[in-house]
Amino acid sequence: MKKYRDIAGDGGSDIVGQVEAQQRRLRERLSAVRAVVAIVSGKGGVGKSALTANLASCLAQGGCRVGVLDADLNGPTMAKMLGVRGQRLVVAPAGVEPPRTSLGVKVMSMDLLLPSDSAPLTWDAETQHEAYTWRGSMEASALREFLADTNWGELDALLLDLPPGTDRLATVASLVAELAGTVVVTIPSDVAHLVVRKSITVAGQVKAPILGLVENMAGLFPGPDAAGLAREASIPFLGRVPFDPALAAAADRGEPFVAVAPESAAARALAEIAQALRSALSLPASAAPAP
Numbered sequence: 001m002k003k004y005r006d007i008a009g010d011g012g013s014d015i016v017g018q019v020e021a022q023q024r025r026l027r028e029r030l031s032a033v034r035a036v037v038a039i040v041s042g043k044g045g046v047g048k049s050a051l052t053a054n055l056a057s058c059l060a061q062g063g064c065r066v067g068v069l070d071a072d073l074n075g076p077t078m079a080k081m082l083g084v085r086g087q088r089l090v091v092a093p094a095g096v097e098p099p100r101t102s103l104g105v106k107v108m109s110m111d112l113l114l115p116s117d118s119a120p121l122t123w124d125a126e127t128q129h130e131a132y133t134w135r136g137s138m139e140a141s142a143l144r145e146f147l148a149d150t151n152w153g154e155l156d157a158l159l160l161d162l163p164p165g166t167d168r169l170a171t172v173a174s175l176v177a178e179l180a181g182t183v184v185v186t187i188p189s190d191v192a193h194l195v196v197r198k199s200i201t202v203a204g205q206v207k208a209p210i211l212g213l214v215e216n217m218a219g220l221f222p223g224p225d226a227a228g229l230a231r232e233a234s235i236p237f238l239g240r241v242p243f244d245p246a247l248a249a250a251a252d253r254g255e256p257f258v259a260v261a262p263e264s265a266a267a268r269a270l271a272e273i274a275q276a277l278r279s280a281l282s283l284p285a286s287a288a289p290a291p
């Protein structure tokens with residue numbers, strides 16, 4: 001798509017037409033997805049991405065057709081955690097073919113497009129001032145492209161791994177009218193709860209229901225009880241995932257922790273949370289694992 005600077009004279013690039021066409025493609029694409037779910041937390045580093053990777057793997061193990069979109073353009077980690085880093089993207093007439101994990105989860109991430117490990121995402125702008133001005137809308141348009149131009153095919157669930165920041169959900173909700181729900185993540189600390197409370201408020205303002213609050217890294221600090229926070233906010237409490245160094249190690253290796261250590265307390269907690277999501281979203285629970 002052309003950039004705003006390409007428009008000269010009478011604006012012959014028909015940018016409005018291009019955006020409309022992309023929005024049409026986005027609607028068509030998402031009509032084949034049963035439930036789009038955003039994993040959010042205003043707080044950084046609480047385990048949004050690790051939970052997204054493992055919940056996607058749990059759902060796929062249970063027979064759901066699952067996709068993951070890494071909505072963190074500046075700090076993408078999904079390709080690494082899901083073990084598809086370095087795979088080449090194939091562009092087919094139906095769109096970009098997303099790589100699949102060993103459990104069949106389809107993954108799209110900015111990380112699959114960046115040329116090198118150290119290259120951060122830079123926006124095309126003449127001045128830094130202009131970059132800030134356009135950053136928000138560039139982010140939204142990059143996400144729209146990812147959603148619309150990836151050949152997701154038919155999916156039961158598409159999980160969106162959001163970057164930290166309380167404002168990020170509003171951007172995603174403006175793109176995905178059919179958001180099925182949000183999962184809010186916290187850790188047991190007052191500092192996290194302070195920010196997560198704001199995320200719950202923002203999540204309450206978008207049209208999609210809050211599917212619930214997850215306490216991650218449970219037991220790591222003697223912090224406040226997340227079940228109490230959920231009660232106070234009148235949202236479901238989905239459960240606690242214990243802190244387990246093996247979970248972080250599996251994420252670093254790009255392996256689905258729930259598959260490599262299914263008997264661990266953390267994997268069992270993740271399986272229960274996935275089951276709660278499956279029920280809340282009426283997703284299929286077939287015995288046959290996804291291809």
Ligand SMILES: Nc1ncnc2c1ncn2[C@@H]1O[C@H](COP(=O)(O)OP(=O)(O)OP(=O)(O)O)[C@@H](O)[C@H]1O
Pocket residue numbers: 041043044045046047048049050051072075077162163164216217218241242243244245246247248249251252266
């Ligand atoms: N329950 C857990 N036990 C042990 N390690 C965990 C757990 N959950 C997440 N981690 C690890 O903690 C680190 C931070 O997690 P993660 O990257 O998922 O957080 P995040 O909320 O997505 O961060 P960001 O806000 O930067 O996107 C990662 O190395 C991850 O593997």
Ligand SMILES: [Mg+2]
Pocket residue numbers: 048049050072077161162163
């Ligand atoms: Mg993350």
